[in-house]
Amino acid sequence: MSLDTHIEVNSGISTNRGWPGLIENYRAYLPVSATTPVVTLHEGNTPLIPVPTIAAEIGRGVKVYIKYDGLNPTGSFKDRGMTMAITKAKEAGAKAVICASTGNTSAAAAAYAVRGGMRAYVLIPDGYVALGKLAQALLYGAEVLAIKGNFDDALDIVRQMAENYPITLVNSVNPYRLEGQKTAAFELVDALGDAPDWLCIPVGNGGNITAYWMGFNQYYQHGKSQKLPQMMGFQASGAAPLVSGIRVKSPETLATAIRIGNPANWDKAVAAKNDSNGEFNAVTDDEIIAAYRWLGSREGIFCEPASAASVAGLLKVKDRVPSNATVVCVLTGNGLKDPDTAIANKINPFQQGIAANMDAVAAAMGF
C-alpha cells in the first residue's frame, strides 16, 4: 500500500467538495481498509479560534488558540473516537454496542450506533443522573438502563455483557477510540503549519492527552511537523490523581466530565507528560468557572465547565509560557450540554418588570 501517496492526497483540509469526516480525511493514518464500512457524521474539522484577551493576559508575544471540539456533531470530542469505534464494530459484524456513561460518551455512542444501523445500550447508576444529561442519548434511540448499583458496578456489567453477548464495548477501554481522537492533533498541525509549543488540555481519564500525543508523534514522524508540543494536562483539584500520584476515592468537582479518581489511561497519560517534557497541574473549581465565564463573556465561546480547565490551567501557569510561544487550549465539550451552569454564572443581572416604553428601557440600560 502506498502510504505516502495517500498521505499527500488526504492530508489537511483536503478538498473543496466538503469535509468527508475524519476517517476519510486521515485514512492513511488510521486502522481502516478500503472495505471498512465507515460510519460518520462528518465529525472533526472543528474551528481553531484565536483568543486575543487570553493572549494579552499572558503577553510577551504569546499566541493562544482554542480548539473548539464542542462543535462536533454530538457536541463533544467523543465523536472523534466514536466514529472509529463504531466503524470497527460494524466491520466486525456487531449488531449492538454498550457503554456505561452518564454524559458525552453515551450521546456519541448512541448517535454513531444508530447511524451505523446498530442498537445502543447505555448503563447508568439508578437515581444518579438528571434526565437532562441523557436527553441526547434518549432522542438518538439508545436503550438506557439504570441499575441498582454505582458507576463501578455499571462498568463491570458492561464488560461482562461484551464478553458474553454479541455486543461491542465502546467505553474508553475500546482501543479504537484513541485512534480517532488523535486526529485532533493532525488538525492542529494542518491549521497552524506546525505543532504548537504548548497543548493545554483537561485531563480526566487520561485518554485525550494520550491520543493527542499519539497524533503529534505520528505526524512528526511523517514529517508533517517540525516539532512536538509540551503536553500540559490540567485536572480539577478535587479530582487530581495524576497531579498527586494517588488515586482519589471520592473525586469532587463541578467539572463532571473530568470527575475521575482513577484514570483508565493513567500510565499512558504520564508517559505523554514525561516524554513531552510537559506538566500536570491542578486548578480549583473557582478557577475553572472564572475561565468558563471569561471565555463566554470576553471571547464569545461557550464550553462545558470541564473544558475550561485547559484555559484556567494556562492562566495559572502563564508566567512559565515561553515568550512568543504558540499555545492551543482544547475545549472538549459544548456549553449547551449544561445550561444550568450558564444560568448560575450569568455575567449581568437579569432585569425584569421594566415599563414598556423607550425611556424606561433606556434608563434601565444606563443611558
Added chain:
Amino acid sequence: MSLDTHIEVNSGISTNRGWPGLIENYRAYLPVSATTPVVTLHEGNTPLIPVPTIAAEIGRGVKVYIKYDGLNPTGSFKDRGMTMAITKAKEAGAKAVICASTGNTSAAAAAYAVRGGMRAYVLIPDGYVALGKLAQALLYGAEVLAIKGNFDDALDIVRQMAENYPITLVNSVNPYRLEGQKTAAFELVDALGDAPDWLCIPVGNGGNITAYWMGFNQYYQHGKSQKLPQMMGFQASGAAPLVSGIRVKSPETLATAIRIGNPANWDKAVAAKNDSNGEFNAVTDDEIIAAYRWLGSREGIFCEPASAASVAGLLKVKDRVPSNATVVCVLTGNGLKDPDTAIANKINPFQQGIAANMDAVAAAMGF
C-alpha cells in the same frame, strides 16, 4: 479591485491552514473592505451529511443531504448573519448592539458583540421565556431586560433605541444579516460541485430562504454553478402565513423558531419561491416531531424541532421530487438548544431499578 482573482483564491474550503470564518472565506462576495474589522468565531463550514434512510424512503435515485447549521459556534445559522452584522457595526464605530429575541438571535448577538468588544442588550417580554432559553445570552454577558409588554412592544422599543441612541439594531431588519446567511448557499455549491435541485428549508420570518436564494443566484452569476435550485419552503401549519397568504394573529406551533405570523421578509420570500419555481407548504407539529425523531434515531442527527420542518416537508411532498434529484434539507439549529423536547420524545422507554448483575441486565435488554 480584482474581484475574479479574489474569488478564485477564496472560494471553496480554500486552504489547509484552517477555516478562517465565512467573511474571510467569501470576502469577494461580501460588503467588506480590506480595513473592515472582521468579528468572527470561525462560523460556517458546517457539515453536509448524507441521510440515506430519508433518500431510501423517497427512492428513484434521489440523493438527500442535511446542511447541519446547528454546528455553528452558538448553535444556529444565526451566526452567519451575525458575524456580518456585528462586523459592520464595529466598522461603523458602534459600542453596543440591541435586539428583541428570546432564542437563537439573542445568543448569536451576544456572542459576536462581546467578541467584538461591544455590549449586547436583549429585550424580551416579561414572564414569557423560560430562563433556559436565555442561558447562552446570559453567559455571553448580554444584558437581558424583560419589559411589561409583548414581543411586538419589545421590537418597537429596540427600533426606537437604535434610532435615538448610539446602538446598532441587529434584529432581522439589519440588512447585513442576509449577506452573511447567503454564504450557506456558497458552501453547498462548493461541496456538491453545483447547486442542488431542491433546497428544503424551514420558513418563519422568511430571511433564510431569501438569503439562500441570494447566494445561489450570486454564485450562479459568477459561473460557480450550472443551475439554480427550486426553493421549497416549509412552515408549521399553525404558523403558515406564506402558505395561506394571510397574516396569522396568534401563531401556534411547538417549532418555536418558526412561530411567526407576519414574516418580516414576506415579499422577498415569495419572490424567492416564485423566481425559483418553488413552493411553500405547511407541515403539522406531528409531522415535524416525526421527522425530528427520525433524524435522531435513524441518522444520528439532533436538531431543533423547527429545523425538522425541512425534512418533514420533504417527506410530505416526496412524490414530487424529480427522479435522481439532489436535495438538501437545511437544519437551522442544534438540538441541544431544547433538551426538554428530546426527553419528551424519547425513542425507547427508560428502564430503571434493574438489579446490578449481568443476568438481570441481559434480561432487561432482551437477551
